[in-house]
Amino acid sequence: MLARAIAAAIHGIEAVPIAVEVDLAGGLPALNMVGLPDAAVRESRDRVRSAIQNSGFSFPPRRITVNLAPAHLKKQGTGLDLPVAVGILMAAGALPPNAADGFLLAGELSLDGGIRGVRGALSMALAARALGCRGLLIPAPVAAEASAVEGIPVHPVRSLIEVISFLRGETEIPPLPALCFGPAPAEDCIQEDFADVCGQAAARRALEVSAAGGHNLILVGPPGAGKTMLARRIPGILPPLDREEAVETTRIHSAAGLNGDEGLLRRRPFRAPHHTISGAGLAGGGMTPRPGEASLAHHGVLFLDELPEFRRSVLEVLRQPMEEGRIVITRSMQAMVFPARFVLVAAMNPCPCGQQGNPGRECVCTPIAVRNYRGRISGPLLDRFDIHLEVPRVPARDLEESGGGEPSAKVRERVVRVRELQSRRFAGTQARTNAEMSAAQIREHCALDPAGRRLLSAAVERLGLSARAHNRILKVARTLADLEGEGRVSPRHLAEAIQYRLLDRAGGG
Secondary structure: OEEEEEEEEEOEEEEEEEEEEEEEOOOOEEEEEEEEEEEEHHHHHHHHHHHHHHOOOOOOEEEEEEEEOOOOEEOOOOHHHHHHHHHHHHOOOOOOOOOOOEEEEEEEEOOOEEEOOOHOOOOOHHHHHHOOOOEEEEEEHHHHHHOOOOOOOOOEEEHHHHHHHHHOOOOOOOOOOOOOOOOOHHHHHHOOOOOOOOHHHHHHHHHHHHHOOOOEEEEOOOOOOOOHHHHHOOOHHHOOOOOOHHHHHHHHHHHHOOOOOOOOOOOOEEEEEOOOHHHHHHHHHHOOOOEEEHHHOOOEEEEEEHHOOOOHHHHOOHHHHHHHHHEEEOOOEEEEEOOOOEEEEEOOOOOOOOOOOOOOOOOOOOOHHHHHOOOOOHHHHHHHOOOEEEOOOOOOHHHHOOOOOOHHHHHHHHHHHHHHHHHOOOOOOOOOOOOOOOHHHHHHHOOHHHHHHHHHHHHHHHHHHOOHHHHHHHHHHHHHHHHHHOOOOOOHHHHHHHHHHHHHHHHOO
């Protein structure tokens, strides 16, 4: 007896349709799985057997062959348990042979027949819709996430018995209503407030510009100056995710097994990996490639504290996503693309002891030690930071003044206004923020008057700036003009944007 069921396997962040073919034949009782299953899939033999028996059904004492097609694609994870069990029961006659036709099934079975959640539910719903399936049977803990996809009924299931009863037509499992998406309340996004920051007016301004235009930012200053504290307040001034961004971000987190039961993510991610992270951990990869921290920060912030402590080879993997907004992981048989469009915020000390330029402390580092410390960060990587900012130590008199600073909610209003302006400006294009402008868009939206052209040309010549730095100055200047509500980039905006490159040219970054 032959039976078929439709399943899906997660590769990267995509769900690849899998045909589960089950054949029962004569011979010694055995359950063999073919089609490049990994260890977790092969172990499903024992889970499926126990789940079927503990759900009140007899496991067929036949020679069972389960084929997972296409055979050339490696199958991984535990989400194939449910379709394998349903296929066996259809082949054994416990279910009609066409009971699962038109349904995509996914779920991990427990030994008592319960169904546990799987990763990649949102991608599976997209795959089911693309296949034209009439429904998706998926574990209840992740069903809310899958219901964000319109046009495919999502049936939440909790046990194998419930699935069998549904496929027999004995009970109904109402599909979940389409997920009603709404941005996270502003107060939920502001967990750490700018109102708590003492002093640091220049840093607050730079962070607002970074958030408004999506510009990469590096903070350089002595220990205790507040670099990390400032960076951790960026999520509170970022605009909420729109629906399209939320779907993209949730797919990545779901494929990595990090999404909860709340459905779509509504807050922009803030990822802060430790400096001991590997290249695969940051960019993604491994024997079975999964999203790394750079992809998990998609549409959010990637914060690298103590930047020179990261291995140089690890930092270099960020050069591609900082330019292209994606990471390509290539293996011998396939290539996977992970979205990775983030705002990179980094913090570092000016020297190994951290006291260089601090009027209150003496730096004990030798010139060679300082040069080697800064040399851990390559010039091409530094050139990709739009804003280079020195963060000085806060004077004691400012520390004594608690509160009174502008709260994050006020800053966020300005950032949201500027982001909405950019959304209208770049409608119908791939760019979302000023930082993502192409060369043609820079020429269109950052046109300069003669005074501005002279100022920028002089700065490029005197500071020895690269063509990339030239364009990034224009992008930052465009954001500064947007913050002031001006349609044209003026020399005043250019001058401030150029100031954000002086620290890099002076060797401070």
